[in-house]
Amino acid sequence: MFKRVIVGLDGSPASMVATRQAFNIGKFFDIPVVGVYVIDERLLDESFLLDLSSILGFTYYPGISARVKEVLEEQGKVLLETFAEQGRKEGVKVSIVQIQGVPWQEIVNEADEDDLIVIGRRGKKLLKGVFLSGNAEQIARNAKCPVYLLPDEEKEFKKACVAYDGRENSHYALQIAKTLKDLYRYEINVLSVVEDKAQAQELKEKASEVLGEDFKFFAYTGIPEEKIVEFCKENHIDLLFMGAFGKGPIKEFFLGSVTSLVLHNLNIPTLLAKKGKG
Numbered sequence: 001m002f003k004r005v006i007v008g009l010d011g012s013p014a015s016m017v018a019t020r021q022a023f024n025i026g027k028f029f030d031i032p033v034v035g036v037y038v039i040d041e042r043l044l045d046e047s048f049l050l051d052l053s054s055i056l057g058f059t060y061y062p063g064i065s066a067r068v069k070e071v072l073e074e075q076g077k078v079l080l081e082t083f084a085e086q087g088r089k090e091g092v093k094v095s096i097v098q099i100q101g102v103p104w105q106e107i108v109n110e111a112d113e114d115d116l117i118v119i120g121r122r123g124k125k126l127l128k129g130v131f132l133s134g135n136a137e138q139i140a141r142n143a144k145c146p147v148y149l150l151p152d153e154e155k156e157f158k159k160a161c162v163a164y165d166g167r168e169n170s171h172y173a174l175q176i177a178k179t180l181k182d183l184y185r186y187e188i189n190v191l192s193v194v195e196d197k198a199q200a201q202e203l204k205e206k207a208s209e210v211l212g213e214d215f216k217f218f219a220y221t222g223i224p225e226e227k228i229v230e231f232c233k234e235n236h237i238d239l240l241f242m243g244a245f246g247k248g249p250i251k252e253f254f255l256g257s258v259t260s261l262v263l264h265n266l267n268i269p270t271l272l273a274k275k276g277k278g
Contacts, residue, residue, distance in 0.1 A: 001179045002146075003114040005033045008107045008139070009079050013152035014120025019083060021150055021269075022118040023092050028183045032093040035083040036110050037076035038103040044069055073098070104138035111145050113275070118148045121267070137263060140244055140272050146176060147244070148271045149263070157269070160186040160239040163228050163262075165193070166203050169243025173273035174210040177241045180271075186239065188215040191231050193224040225261040232266055244272035 007022040009015055019035070026033035042048065044065040053060035080096040087094030099106050111117050121136050140147040162177045164170045177188055188211060192203040200219035207217060220227045232240055244259055259272060 001176065002029065002031055002116040003112065004031055004116070006107065006111045006115050006117045007033060007035050007083075008103065008117070008119040008135070009035050009037045009076075009083060010103075010120070011075065011079055012120055012122065014122050014150055016120075017152060017154050018118045018120045018148075018150045019086070020154070021148065023087055023090050024183065025116065025118070025180075026087075026092045026094075027090060030093075032095060033087060034110070035080055035087075035094065035096045036107055037080055037096075037098045038106045039069065039072045039076060039098070039100040040103055041100050042102065043072065044100075104135040104142065107135075107139055108142045108144070111143060113144045115145045116148060117143055117145060118150065121149045121151050121263075121270075137260065140259070140263075143244075143274065146172070146271060146273045148269070150269050151267050155238060157184040157186045157238045159189060159235065159237050160184070160241065161189045161191055161228075161232055161235070161237040162207075163192075163224070163240065163242035163258075164190050164203060164207055165224070165243070166206055167243060168275055169273050171206070171210070172275055173241040173243055173271070174207060176271060176273055178211055184239070189231075189235065189237070190215050190217045191228060192217070192219045193222060193227045194219050195221065225258045225265070228258070228262050229265045232268060237268060240266065240268055240270045242270070242272060244274040 005022045005026050022033050046065055050060050076098045084094050084096050162173050190207045194200045204217045
């Protein structure tokens with residue numbers, strides 16, 4: 001199903017969890033795993049560093065960005081070497097990339113449509129209030145391929161939920177959930193938020209075309225994002241699959257997408273399925 005697994009590295013606990021899951025997937029399906037470390041070019045801006053020096057209390061001097069870059073490059077070298085060594089020990093096909101730019105943009109650019117991006121939901125922060133963890137959602141929003149978001153805590157995946165509305169991305173989420181079941185061995189629950197019983201029956205039949213009879217189906221009426229969050233919490237769901245960002249940009253700007261609202265209210269591993277950009 002996937003050609004490669006692309007992992008964003010920053011040394012945070014969530015990034016380490018993402019790395020372990022990427023290795024699991026790469027090894028199980030015998031596909032390459034690529035570790036990507038991005039030197040955030042925004043941290044090399046002299047005016048930013050001047051402002052930051054007054055906040056953190058270090059001495060600013062012209063040209064300090066060169067020293068900051070050296071430190072970030074060395075950090076990246078250590079992270080990437082550790083990543084490659086761990087992967088080879090586990091029998092994974094690994095490669096590494098270090099690049100300078102805006103992290104979410106570079107990770108999105110690195111991935112092709114038939115790849116899987118795996119990242120931590122909360123990356124390392126330079127300073128509270130500065131560059132808060134917007135990279136994960138930006139990657140999920142702009143990637144051409146599915147994105148797997150991992151929190152900084154690990155646990156066994158016993159129960160998975162697929163939020164299913166019959167559209168292309170959510171149908172793709174069903175297919176991915178079926179494929180990864182061979183690895184994780186979880187129970188699949190399909191959740192649809194519907195208008196009536198007829199729509200519920202139609203969606204159940206569509207889901208069975210992918211999953212056969214090996215799933216539990218639930219249909220509710222109401223606000224989709226609220227029902228998804230409520231269902232996952234009440235049923236102790238360990239892993240959520242859903243389509244990525246289903247509304248147009250104008251409607252999303254005013255109302256927020258189902259995807260965004262679920263991500264902001266549910267801190268469990270989430271795989272966002274997407275076929276192509278947009």
